Amino acid sequence: xxxxxDIAAETELWDAYAESAFKxxxxxxxxxxxxxxxxxxxxxxxxxxxxxxxxxxxxxALAHLARLGVKxxxxxxxxxxxQRAGEKWAPLGARIEQGEILTWLAADGxxxxxxxxIFGAAWFADPSRLFPLVRERVAPGGVFVFSQPPAIPGAxxxxxxxxxxxxGKAMFTYRYSYKPAVWERHLLRAGFSTAAACVxxxxxxxxxxxxxxxxxx
Numbered sequence: 001x002x003x004x005x006d007i008a009a010e011t012e013l014w015d016a017y018a019e020s021a022f023k024x025x026x027x028x029x030x031x032x033x034x035x036x037x038x039x040x041x042x043x044x045x046x047x048x049x050x051x052x053x054x055x056x057x058x059x060x061a062l063a064h065l066a067r068l069g070v071k072x073x074x075x076x077x078x079x080x081x082x083q084r085a086g087e088k089w090a091p092l093g094a095r096i097e098q099g100e101i102l103t104w105l106a107a108d109g110x111x112x113x114x115x116x117x118i119f120g121a122a123w124f125a126d127p128s129r130l131f132p133l134v135r136e137r138v139a140p141g142g143v144f145v146f147s148q149p150p151a152i153p154g155a156x157x158x159x160x161x162x163x164x165x166x167x168g169k170a171m172f173t174y175r176y177s178y179k180p181a182v183w184e185r186h187l188l189r190a191g192f193s194t195a196a197a198c199v200x201x202x203x204x205x206x207x208x209x210x211x212x213x214x215x216x217x
Contacts, residue, residue, distance in 0.1 A: 002126060002129075003126065003158045003174050005173075005174060007077075007100050009171065009172075010077060010173045011077055011078065011079070012171065013163050013171040013172070013173055014076070014077050014078035014080075014081065014173075015078045015079065015080040015081070016163060016164075016171065017078070017081075017163065018078045018080040018081035018084065019080065021057065021058055021081075022058050022080075022081060022084045022085065023058070024084075024088070026058060026060055026088070027060070028060055028061075028063035028064040028066075028067050028089075028092070029060045029061065029064055030042045030060075030061045030064040030065070031061075031118075032044070032118055032145075032147040032200075032210060032212055033147065033200060033202075033210040034119070034149070034208070034210060035202060035203050035210075038202075038203045039200050039210060039212070040212070042061075042064065042065060042068075044143075044145050044212070044214060045065075045113075045114040045116060045143060045145060046113070046114065046143055048065075048070055048112070048113030048114040048142070048143075049070065049071060049113055050070065050071040050072075050073070050110075050111075050112045050113050050114070050139075051065050051070050051071070051072050051073070051112055051113065051114040051115070051116065052073045052074070052075070052110075052112040052114070052115045052116075052137065053072070053073070053074040053075070053115075053116055053117065053118070053120065054074075054075055054101050054105075054115065054116075054117045054120055054121035054122065054134070055075070055076060055077070055101065055117055055119075055120025055121030055122070055123075055124065056074030056075060056076050056085065056096060056120065057076060057081060057085070057118075057119075057120060058081065058085055059074055059081075059085030059086075059088065059089045059094060059096055061116075061118055062074040062085075062089060062094045062096065063088075063089040063092050063094050065094075066089065066092040066093045066094040067092050071093075072093065072094045072095070073094075073095045073096075073097070073110075073112070074094065074095070074096040074097070075096070075097050075098075075099050075101060075104050075121075076096065076097075076098060076099075077098070077099070077100055077101070078098070079098050082096050082097065082098040101121040101125055101130065102125060102129055102130060102133060105130075105133035105134065105136070105137055106133055108137060110137070111137055111138065111139040111142075112137055112138060112139060112142065113138075113139050113141075113142045113143075114138075114142055114143050114144075114145070115134050115137055115138050115142070115143075115144045115145075116144065116145045116146060117145075117146035117147070117148075118146070118147050119147065119148050119149075120146070122146035122148065122213075123146075123148040123175050123176065124173060124174065124175050124176070125176070126158070126176065127176060127178075127183070127186040127187075127190075128186065131144075131186055131187055131189075131190035131192075132190045132191065134190070135190045135191045135192060135217070138217045139217070140217060141216075141217060142216070142217050143214065143215065143216050143217070144187070144192065144214075144215045144216075144217075145212070145213065145214050145215075146212075146213050147210055147211060147212045147213070148175075148210070148211050149177075149208055149209075149210065149211065150177075150180075150199045150208075150209055150210070150211040151177035151178055151179060151211075152177065155177060156177055156178050156179065156182070157176065157177070157178070158174045158175070158176055159174065159175050159176070159177055160172055160173075160174055161173055161174065161175050180197035180198060180199065180211065180213075181197070183195070183197040183211070183213050184196065184197050184213075187213070187215040191217075192215040192216060192217060193216055193217060194215065194216045195213065195214070195215040195216075196213070196214050196215075197211065197212070197213040197214075198211075198212060199211050199212075200212055
């Protein structure tokens with residue numbers, strides 16, 4: 001059965017996250033991995049004229065694209081994050097909207113040369129529901145790229161995740177983890193013509209790598 005996401009509770013969680021994650025002095029930056037300067041950059045998106053980031057968080061990647069002249073749009077669940085990031089990056093031309101991603105994508109009438117997620121909505125939304133909606137928003141010849149931590153061996157599907165440890169108010173959400181081949185199958189079933197998923201090793205042996213997935217229309 002589908003996981004019963006409580007959107008109001010998850011919004012509260014991500015607002016709490018925004019309080020610590022958003023830095024007023026942050027600079028635009030684009031990195032698919034959790035290690036600064038490690039791995040590929042925005043070249044995985046090709047040369048898009050327009051891009052949509054789902055679960056854009058602090059907006060630093062979105063701002064990087066906007067500064068390069070890309071028509072950059074972001075969506076995030078947290079009203080707090082959207083307000084702060086929107087005000088911060090508006091001078092660069094980035095547009096950030098608040099919304100639950102499945103509802104937002106279903107209502108959006110635009111198409112984008114690239115849709116992407118960096119440890120964002122592609123990690124926290126059911127792919128069987130998210131990917132068909134993303135497919136509808138990707139323009140012909142476009143690309144969908146996302147990154148997140150790889151699955152822990154033997155732990156696949158939706159995973160519950162508490163915020164800030166195991167004490168205090170029970171604030172939690174769900175993230176989704178699969179083997180690379182399963183991610184590829186989800187994307188192909190959603191209508192993408194090609195899909196390739198791999199795990200990029202961390203810069204230090206034995207550390208957590210990064211799952212990077214690229215799908216083309």
